[in-house]
Amino acid sequence: MPLSFLPLFLCWGVFVDVSDASSDWCYTGCAHTPSHWSSISGSSCGGDRQSPIDIVTSRAVTDSSLHNFTLVNFSSSHVFKSLTNTGHTVKCILEENEVEVTGGGLNATYSTIQFHFHWGDADHHPGSEHTVDGHRYPMEMHIVSLKKGLSVEQATVDPEGIAVLGFFINATDDGETSQTWDDFTSYLMNITTKGSVVDVSHNISIADLIGDVDLTKFYRYMGSLTTPNCNEAVVWTVFQEPIKVPKNLMERFPEQTELFHVYRPTQHLNGRHVFASPAIPPAPSHAWCYDDHCDYSPEHWHLLPESHCDGERQSPINIKKDDAMEDKLLDDFTYTKFDDKHTMKYIINTGHTVKCVLKDGMVEVSGGGLGYVYSTLQFHFHWGSGSDDSVGSEHTVDSKRYPMEMHIVNMRKDLTLEQAKEAPNGLAVLGFFIEPADGHKSGGGGSEHHEESSTSHTDPWKTFTSYLSAIKNISSQVEVTEDISIDDLIGDVDRSMYYRYNGSLTTPSCNEAVVWTVFKEPIKVDKDLMKMFPHRAGYHNVYRPTQSLHSRKVYTTAASSAPGPMMLILLLACFCVFAI
Ligand SMILES: *[C@@H]1O[C@H](CO)[C@@H](O)[C@H](O)[C@H]1NC(C)=O
Ligand SMILES: *[C@@H]1O[C@H](CO)[C@@H](O)[C@H](O)[C@H]1NC(C)=O
Ligand SMILES: *[C@@H]1O[C@H](CO)[C@@H](O)[C@H](O)[C@H]1NC(C)=O
Ligand SMILES: *[C@@H]1O[C@H](CO)[C@@H](O)[C@H](O)[C@H]1NC(C)=O
Ligand SMILES: *[C@@H]1O[C@H](CO)[C@@H](O)[C@H](O)[C@H]1NC(C)=O
Ligand SMILES: *[C@@H]1O[C@H](CO)[C@@H](O)[C@H](O)[C@H]1NC(C)=O
Numbered sequence: 001m002p003l004s005f006l007p008l009f010l011c012w013g014v015f016v017d018v019s020d021a022s023s024d025w026c027y028t029g030c031a032h033t034p035s036h037w038s039s040i041s042g043s044s045c046g047g048d049r050q051s052p053i054d055i056v057t058s059r060a061v062t063d064s065s066l067h068n069f070t071l072v073n074f075s076s077s078h079v080f081k082s083l084t085n086t087g088h089t090v091k092c093i094l095e096e097n098e099v100e101v102t103g104g105g106l107n108a109t110y111s112t113i114q115f116h117f118h119w120g121d122a123d124h125h126p127g128s129e130h131t132v133d134g135h136r137y138p139m140e141m142h143i144v145s146l147k148k149g150l151s152v153e154q155a156t157v158d159p160e161g162i163a164v165l166g167f168f169i170n171a172t173d174d175g176e177t178s179q180t181w182d183d184f185t186s187y188l189m190n191i192t193t194k195g196s197v198v199d200v201s202h203n204i205s206i207a208d209l210i211g212d213v214d215l216t217k218f219y220r221y222m223g224s225l226t227t228p229n230c231n232e233a234v235v236w237t238v239f240q241e242p243i244k245v246p247k248n249l250m251e252r253f254p255e256q257t258e259l260f261h262v263y264r265p266t267q268h269l270n271g272r273h274v275f276a277s278p279a280i281p282p283a284p285s286h287a288w289c290y291d292d293h294c295d296y297s298p299e300h301w302h303l304l305p306e307s308h309c310d311g312e313r314q315s316p317i318n319i320k321k322d323d324a325m326e327d328k329l330l331d332d333f334t335y336t337k338f339d340d341k342h343t344m345k346y347i348i349n350t351g352h353t354v355k356c357v358l359k360d361g362m363v364e365v366s367g368g369g370l371g372y373v374y375s376t377l378q379f380h381f382h383w384g385s386g387s388d389d390s391v392g393s394e395h396t397v398d399s400k401r402y403p404m405e406m407h408i409v410n411m412r413k414d415l416t417l418e419q420a421k422e423a424p425n426g427l428a429v430l431g432f433f434i435e436p437a438d439g440h441k442s443g444g445g446g447s448e449h450h451e452e453s454s455t456s457h458t459d460p461w462k463t464f465t466s467y468l469s470a471i472k473n474i475s476s477q478v479e480v481t482e483d484i485s486i487d488d489l490i491g492d493v494d495r496s497m498y499y500r501y502n503g504s505l506t507t508p509s510c511n512e513a514v515v516w517t518v519f520k521e522p523i524k525v526d527k528d529l530m531k532m533f534p535h536r537a538g539y540h541n542v543y544r545p546t547q548s549l550h551s552r553k554v555y556t557t558a559a560s561s562a563p564g565p566m567m568l569i570l571l572l573a574c575f576c577v578f579a580i
């Protein structure tokens with residue numbers, strides 16, 4: 001090569017690197033490994049709708065429009081054209097315009113053009129691209145289809161131009177064989193080098209390869225091609241059940257092709273949702289929480305199945321004293337067995353709160369403008385960080401948040417729980433703020449004072465909180481054996497003064513079934529006893545942010561519950577006039 005050509009050659013090299021780099025990428029051992037694909041010119045690999053992803057099953061939202069696929073000629077044994085080693089994968093090219101995919105919640109008909117594979121290595125290092133709850137399967141097969149009538153170029157710029165069906169591949173139980181997969185993988189010995197091609201003469205169909213995978217169970221999300229240029233044009237379908245292939249046949253992929261670890265790492269969801277077809281049973285427990293260390297933080301609660309959390313009568317709220325309208329119908333409550341010292345059954349650490357479940361059918365509440373008799377089911381607590389001045393009530397009053405809040409949950413006696421959750425007044429919750437008892441500013445040497453100044457308030461709370469050390473583990477519970485009543489815990493709070501509004505449960509599913517009563521006067525509890533809730537339960541800040549009032553009104557009991565003398569005279573006067 002003449003020396004003068006050298007600069008040109010180098011230049012050309014750089015040029016290729018920048019503009020035609022889609023052929024100059026790899027999974028390992030070159031400049032453009034997956035973490036550098038985004039710097040490939042013209043690529044979308046750094047975009048925010050990338051594939052593959054980790055499918056978090058508990059977070060998948062069931063979508064009833066994801067019904068059955070219609071797969072045309074998937075059972076035809078005459079559609080496989082050839083098998084190619086592309087240098088990145090093994091690809092099976094199909095006869096044109098024979099195989100089609102529709103249904104499955106797709107908006108169009110898609111023509112299937114090829115399928116290919118992703119794998120790890122023969123040393124049992126798995127190589128699927130998608131993962132499920134962090135689990136990577138040994139292999140993954142991708143069946144690629146273009147929106148009917150579009151060219152590859154057109155499809156890659158259409159946000160739903162390409163439909164890929166993804167199938168996980170798992171090992172069969174030992175001893176099981178598969179003639180289909182044996183036949184199919186026997187072609188790999190003919191394509192050991194990059195660019196080699198072999199015609200497929202066996203009569204194998206796509207359906208033969210898929211086997212008995214349940215095609216009604218799948219996940220759906222909008223993503224991208226998983227190789228450069230990572231075009232964000234793919235409607236992804238990932239089937240839940242894996243195809244079963246004997247291990248020794250799977251090993252032929254890395255062994256024959258000498259391609260290893262041919263899968264892209266999972267990409268961020270960036271706020272995308274993964275949907276599940278209705279045939280996938282909902283995950284047993286959907287992880288919601290109050291912070292962002294779980295799948296569903298409060299701003300995502302509305303995505304949970306059956307959730308009402310984005311409705312217009314949500315709780316808690318900020319109560320503005322001046323906007324609360326007096327309502328004379330808000331009279332005193334009638335409490336049944338609130339003073340009974342043997343109504344508490346057990347106390348449980350739910351992982352979200354500490355809840356005291358009451359014995360069935362004993363405790364009731366009525367009056368207070370409720371209009372129905374309600375059965376009292378349980379009470380529980382909301383709290384803050386547990387530091388000295390922490391606050392953690394759910395409701396706020398003129399934006400003031402109290403240290404804690406106690407909720408006594410009641411259900412209309414004439415309804416079942418299921419009915420009550422659907423009725424606008426099926427549930428009644430009595431909310432009590434909790435604040436530190438006076439003279440218990442802890443810090444300084446005041447601790448000796450606790451015994452001395454402990455009044456009737458302190459003892460029941462001491463009794464109640466003494467159970468907390470037995471339920472440090474989430475889901476653990478402890479039977480209540482000591483004598484303690486709900487009245488003991490509420491103490492001498494003036495229960496004739498309260499706010500009233502229509503709201504919801506403050507935890508998922510946030511059913512808008514609650515008539516709320518928020519008492520104005522807080523319960524006083526020793527600060528050190530309050531701290532035991534976060535410290536024993538092991539979690540903090542268990543309260544939902546306040547919700548928008550929308551068009552609702554907050555009512556309040558009249559300023560003075562007994563009519564003043566002037567009022568009496570007026571009433572009397574009215575009565576007289578009426579009588580005459
Ligand atoms: C979907 O397929 C399943 C199993 O093949 C079948 O039982 C069901 O009836 C189908 N549903 C619809 C809506 O076609
Ligand atoms: C299915 O395949 C047959 C031939 O194998 C072909 O005649 C037919 O057109 C195909 N169906 C569709 C919808 O393409
Ligand atoms: C179907 O079309 C709707 C409306 O354009 C779009 O929001 C949705 O993402 C599309 N779904 C699929 C699977 O392409
Ligand atoms: C995959 O195969 C292994 C070994 O046969 C088995 O233990 C595992 O349960 C399978 N996983 C799934 C999800 O089918
Ligand atoms: C594949 O390779 C084997 C072994 O080299 C050879 O016998 C066979 O003819 C080849 N098949 C095709 C279709 O090329
Ligand atoms: C494939 O099918 C064709 C016609 O259906 C038949 O002639 C041929 O023998 C079959 N090939 C094999 C390998 O079974």
Ligand SMILES: *[C@@H]1O[C@H](CO)[C@@H](O)[C@H](O)[C@H]1NC(C)=O
Nearest residue numbers: 469470471472473474476477
């Ligand atoms: C909490 O769980 C651990 C282990 O899971 C157990 O050893 C311990 O006894 C449990 N504690 C309580 C109070 O249940």
Ligand SMILES: *[C@@H]1O[C@H](CO)[C@@H](O)[C@H](O)[C@H]1NC(C)=O
Nearest residue numbers: 424500501502552553554555
């Ligand atoms: C609650 O809603 C009902 C109608 O659904 C209404 O009659 C009632 O006055 C409301 N109560 C409050 C306190 O807003």
Ligand SMILES: [Zn+2]
Nearest residue numbers: 116118142226
């Ligand atoms: Zn692929």
Ligand SMILES: [Zn+2]
Nearest residue numbers: 380382407506
């Ligand atoms: Zn609550």
